[in-house]
Amino acid sequence: MTVVNGNFEVGTFSNWRTIGDTRIETAALGTGTSEGTFQALLTTGASASGGSVEQSDLEEFLNFSSGLLDNLGNGDATEGSAIKQTFTANAGDVLTFNWNFLTSEGTPSSFNDFAFFGVSPFALELADTNSSGFFGTSAVNFSEETGFQTISVSIAQTGTYTLNFGVVDVGDTSVDSALIVDNIQVLSFGSIASNNDVLFGAQGFVGESPLSSSAITNVEQLISSNAIGTGRDATF
Ligand SMILES: [Ca+2]
Ligand SMILES: [Ca+2]
Numbered sequence: 001m002t003v004v005n006g007n008f009e010v011g012t013f014s015n016w017r018t019i020g021d022t023r024i025e026t027a028a029l030g031t032g033t034s035e036g037t038f039q040a041l042l043t044t045g046a047s048a049s050g051g052s053v054e055q056s057d058l059e060e061f062l063n064f065s066s067g068l069l070d071n072l073g074n075g076d077a078t079e080g081s082a083i084k085q086t087f088t089a090n091a092g093d094v095l096t097f098n099w100n101f102l103t104s105e106g107t108p109s110s111f112n113d114f115a116f117f118g119v120s121p122f123a124l125e126l127a128d129t130n131s132s133g134f135f136g137t138s139a140v141n142f143s144e145e146t147g148f149q150t151i152s153v154s155i156a157q158t159g160t161y162t163l164n165f166g167v168v169d170v171g172d173t174s175v176d177s178a179l180i181v182d183n184i185q186v187l188s189f190g191s192i193a194s195n196n197d198v199l200f201g202a203q204g205f206v207g208e209s210p211l212s213s214s215a216i217t218n219v220e221q222l223i224s225s226n227a228i229g230t231g232r233d234a235t236f
């Protein structure tokens with residue numbers, strides 16, 4: 001099964017599982033939208049339904065090993081929110097989605113909140129407060145955003161995966177950050193798949209074991225290392 005309701009145009013989290021402070025938002029959020037009317041917002045803050053959950057609960061939800069979120073190089077992850085969905089893909093299929101990281105922390109800050117995505121058992125940071133390109137946002141409750149960006153990543157092996165997205169506070173549990181995701185698709189390119197040379201499955205991705213010091217842990221490193229290759233999938 002491919003990703004269902006990956007653009008959230010149902011107006012709910014139908015087909016997704018969620019934990020923490022997760023909401024369906026429209027352009028009224030203040031960032032605009034990157035696709036259609038609805039998008040998903042995950043925050044490190046509170047909500048009427050309970051808000052962010054402890055790191056340990058988040059890691060259990062994501063099937064991460066205990067402490068993994070502390071090992072991403074950003075400091076002591078404390079709490080956050082996440083969504084996930086299981087899907088099947090064929091080798092060479094391309095996962096693509098739009099994202100936008102928002103924060104009220106300084107950019108940069110030692111309270112280095114970050115957002116990540118994963119295709120289990122691999123995960124990758126999307127952005128943190130040290131990322132480049134922040135600008136002032138009109139989004140309610142946040143001061144800066146990275147703007148909408150698109151990622152496309154090939155999937156190396158046919159299989160069933162859990163796709164996840166999350167955002168966490170680092171260092172303390174105050175001053176919120178958030179991740180917007182939308183337009184999540186798994187595209188099939190059939191026989192040309194062998195041209196895709198990158199891939200989840202490459203060494204250094206964050207999986208169910210702690211990172212090594214040489215691991216690739218974020219998108220910027222991935223680009224600079226050229227690990228994603230130069231094929232059609234390299235559309236960071
Ligand atoms: Ca949408
Ligand atoms: Ca921690």
Ligand SMILES: [Ca+2]
Pocket residue numbers: 044105111113169170172173174175176177
């Ligand atoms: Ca924070």
